[in-house]
Structure formats: structure tokens, C-alpha cells
Amino acid sequence: MHKFCVAPMMDRTDRHERYFLRTITTETLLYSEMIHANAVVHGDTTSLLKYHQNEHPLAIQLGGSDPSLLAEAALIAQNYGFKEINLNVGCPSDRVQKGKFGAILMKEPNLVADCVKAMIKSTNLPITVKCRIGVDDMNEDSGLDNFINRVKDAGCNTFIVHARKAWLEGLSPKENREIPPINYPRVYKLKEDHFDLKIVINGEISSIEQSLSHLKYVDGVMMGREAYDNPFLLKDVDTSIFNKKTKIKSRKEILMDYLPYLESEHRQGVKLVHATKHLMGLFKGLQGAKEIRRFLTKIDSIESPIEQYKQLALGFNE
Numbered sequence: 001m002h003k004f005c006v007a008p009m010m011d012r013t014d015r016h017e018r019y020f021l022r023t024i025t026t027e028t029l030l031y032s033e034m035i036h037a038n039a040v041v042h043g044d045t046t047s048l049l050k051y052h053q054n055e056h057p058l059a060i061q062l063g064g065s066d067p068s069l070l071a072e073a074a075l076i077a078q079n080y081g082f083k084e085i086n087l088n089v090g091c092p093s094d095r096v097q098k099g100k101f102g103a104i105l106m107k108e109p110n111l112v113a114d115c116v117k118a119m120i121k122s123t124n125l126p127i128t129v130k131c132r133i134g135v136d137d138m139n140e141d142s143g144l145d146n147f148i149n150r151v152k153d154a155g156c157n158t159f160i161v162h163a164r165k166a167w168l169e170g171l172s173p174k175e176n177r178e179i180p181p182i183n184y185p186r187v188y189k190l191k192e193d194h195f196d197l198k199i200v201i202n203g204e205i206s207s208i209e210q211s212l213s214h215l216k217y218v219d220g221v222m223m224g225r226e227a228y229d230n231p232f233l234l235k236d237v238d239t240s241i242f243n244k245k246t247k248i249k250s251r252k253e254i255l256m257d258y259l260p261y262l263e264s265e266h267r268q269g270v271k272l273v274h275a276t277k278h279l280m281g282l283f284k285g286l287q288g289a290k291e292i293r294r295f296l297t298k299i300d301s302i303e304s305p306i307e308q309y310k311q312l313a314l315g316f317n318e
Contacts, residue, residue, distance in 0.1 A: 001057055001083075002158065002200045002220035004211060004241045005029040006227045006234075008061040008086070008130075013228075016265075016275040018055045021227070023257040024234045024249060027242040029057050034088045036101070037064035037073035049080045052261070059084035061130065063091070063101045065111060067118035074119040074127070085119055087112070089131040092166040092176045103166040106135045109147045113154035120155045128158040130202070133186050134165045140186055148194065158198040160222055163187045177203075177225075188217040208236045215241075229281045251282060255313035263306055272299045276309075 006013065006021060008031035018030045035048055040062070051058060060082040064070045074085045089112055091102035105112050112129065119127045129151055134140045148159060164180040171179055182204050191199040200220035205211060211221040221241075227234060232251065238244040249257070258279075265275055276296040283289035295312065299305045 001029050002160075002198060002222075003027075003215070004237050005160070005200065005220060005222040006031065007202060007222050007224035008032060008034055008088075009224060009228060010034060012278075014274075014278075015051045015055065017228070017278040018058065019052050019261050020258055020275070020278050021231060021234065022054050023254050024231060025237045026246070027238045027244060028234065029059060029084075030055060031086065032058070032060045032082075034061045034063045034091065037062050037066065037069045040073035040076055041069060045076060049077065049082075053081075056081075057083050059086055059128075061086040061088055063088045065101045065105055065108075065115065067111075067114045070115050071118035071122035074123045074125065078123045078125050082125070084126045084128055085123065086128045086130055086160070087115060087119070089129055090162050090166065091173070092132075092135075092168055092171070093173045103132055103135050104168060106131055106138065106143075106147055106166075109150035112147070113150050116151055116154040116156045126158060127156055128160060129156050130160040130162070132162045132164065132166045133183055136165075136168055138165070140165065140183065144186070144190070145193070148190065148197075152194070152197060157196070158200070159190070160200040160202055160220075161187045161190065163201060163203040184214070191218050206230075208233065208240050211241060228278075230284050231281050232284070250316070252313055252316035254282065255279075255309075255316065259306075259310060259313065262309060266306055272305055272309075273297060 006028055010033050013031060013033050021030060039048060060077045062070060062073055062085060077085055088102055089105045116127055134143050163184050163186060164182050166176050167180060187199060187201045198219045200222050201214050201218045202222040205221055205223045206226040214221050235248050238246050239248060262272060262275055266272055276299050279296055280293050283292050302308050
């Protein structure tokens with residue numbers, strides 16, 4: 001299931017984006033945005049966890065560090081039909097640190113282990129962990145090994161590893177995705193040392209060719225920003241990664257396959273821009289892309305927006 005995944009991304013992988021991606025690839029494992037366990041348990045749960053059945057296979061990523069709260073949130077997520085619970089131990093933002101979750105938890109492997117144990121006890125879904133190869137001055141060898149071993153002993157057998165450290169002071173989340181050096185061999189070695197674990201690699205993966213190269217050493221690949229900024233590259237995933245004999249879709253076919261969803265959302269009173277904003281990267285490198293993006297941004301103010309969208313889609317020759 002983890003052979004190719006699209007990363008959970010705040011303000012990106014909402015239900016509209018996931019449905020859109022599902023029109024391009026049926027096999028890729030998709031993730032929700034990170035949702036704090038407290039919001040799942042005490043917030044507007046239905047709104048937060050709402051999704052379309054077509055989005056499956058679909059996993060939820062939870063944030064938090066309270067074992068009992070995470071256990072309760074995991075059970076709720078199971079009841080909503082998610083296929084996997086992923087614990088965020090990789091986000092380096094200041095807000096996340098103050099809430100004592102995300103990457104800062106790599107410094108507390110025993111606490112992460114307690115969280116994993118609690119979620120495993122409360123649900124029969126797979127519990128996975130997304131982490132970095134280290135934080136701050138943590139040793140990328142011994143420190144990561146200690147973390148993995150402790151959480152493995154708690155019952156987690158799948159780790160999604162962003163192949164760079166997180167620096168919790170001095171770097172922004174964006175800088176933490178770019179400045180610390182990428183270290184793919186460290187993740188490869190993790191798989192070599194833990195053949196019984198499923199290891200999924202993440203970080204600066206931007207092509208199908210690169211993904212196939214990583215798959216020689218690890219069990220799966222997780223692509224992040226490139227999947228959002230250039231989603232058309234995902235058209236090759238099902239055939240090249242999963243060896244499915246399916247037709248590769250054109251942009252026109254993708255846009256038309258998204259049309260019924262837009263019609264349904266429009267009937268329910270949802271602003272179309274919430275769904276069309278995720279299409280911007282589909283036109284990367286195309287002539288006239290700027291005008292198309294302007295249209296999609298202003299779609300709610302246009303007369304007969306669904307019909308106008310349909311004409312846009314039909315106008316594509318590829």
C-alpha cells in the first residue's frame with residue numbers, strides 16, 4: 001500500500017485535492033492534512049474528517065502527544081473508515097513545537113512509543129510514524145536507531161522517513177525542507193538494518209524515475225510538494241510504479257473526470273474555488289496557463305461556472 005504515497009501537506013491535501021489526485025492515480029496512497037487529536041475528539045469532527053469514498057486508499061495523519069487523546073482520535077478515525085493512522089513526528093513549525101508534537105517528539109522516543117501503544121490498543125488499523133532522520137544535534141546514526149528501536153518495540157512496523165534533519169530553532173518550516181542536507185543513504189541503511197520493518201522514503205522526490213531508483217533500496221516512496229505543484233506527473237504512477245495496465249489520462253480527461261465532483265459540490269453550496277485552487281499545477285508549462293489559473297481563481301463570480309469549466313476542459317487537445 002505504501003509503494004507510492006502523496007505526503008500529508010497543510011493547506012493542500014484537503015478532501016478536494018485528494019479527490020482531484022484520485023482522478024489521476026487510483027493506486028497511490030493518499031493522506032489527510034495533519035489534524036490534531038484534540039480537534040478530532042473535541043472539534044467539528046464531521047467537517048474535519050469528511051471525505052468522498054473515491055479517495056480510498058486513504059490514511060489520516062494525526063498530531064499530538066497525549067496517548068489517551070490519540071487513542072480516542074484513532075478510534076474515531078477508524079469509525080470514519082480511514083485505512084491507516086499516521087502519527088506526525090516530523091513537522092518542525094513553531095506552533096507544533098509549542099503544542100509538543102511533531103518533530104520535537106523525536107527527542108522523546110518513550111513518549112512516542114506510549115502514543116503508538118495506546119493507538120494500537122484502541123484500534124485495529126495500522127499505526128505508522130512519519131519522522132525525520134533526526135532533530136537538532138541528535139546523532140543521525142545512534143539517535144535515529146534508538147528512536148526507531150523504541151517505537152518498533154511499541155508495535156509500529158512502518159516508518160515514513162524524511163531524509164533530512166529538522167532544526168527546531170533558527171529555520172522556518174520552508175527552510176527545514178530545503179537547508180538541512182538530504183541524506184538518502186541513511187534511510188537506505190535503516191531498511192538494511194531493519195529488514196522486518198517497512199521503510200518509506202520522503203524528501204525532495206520529484207519524478208517517477210527518481211522514485212523507481214529509491215524503490216531499489218526501500219519499500220515505498222512519499223512525494224510531497226512536487227505532487228501538488230506538478231500533479232500531471234502522477235499520470236504515470238499506476239503503470240510505472242504499480243505495473244497496472246491502465247490507460248494514462250490526458251489533461252482533458254482529468255479535468256472531465258473532476259467535473260461531476262465539482263457539480264456535486266456546487267449543488268451543496270460549496271465555493272468552487274476551494275476545489276479548483278488545487279488544479280493550478282496541472283497547467284504547469286502550458287501556454288495560456290496564467291489565463292486558465294485566473295479563470296479558476298475567479299470561478300465563483302462567473303455566470304454558469306460549471307458550464308464554463310466544462311468548456312475549458314473540452315478545449316484541451318491533450
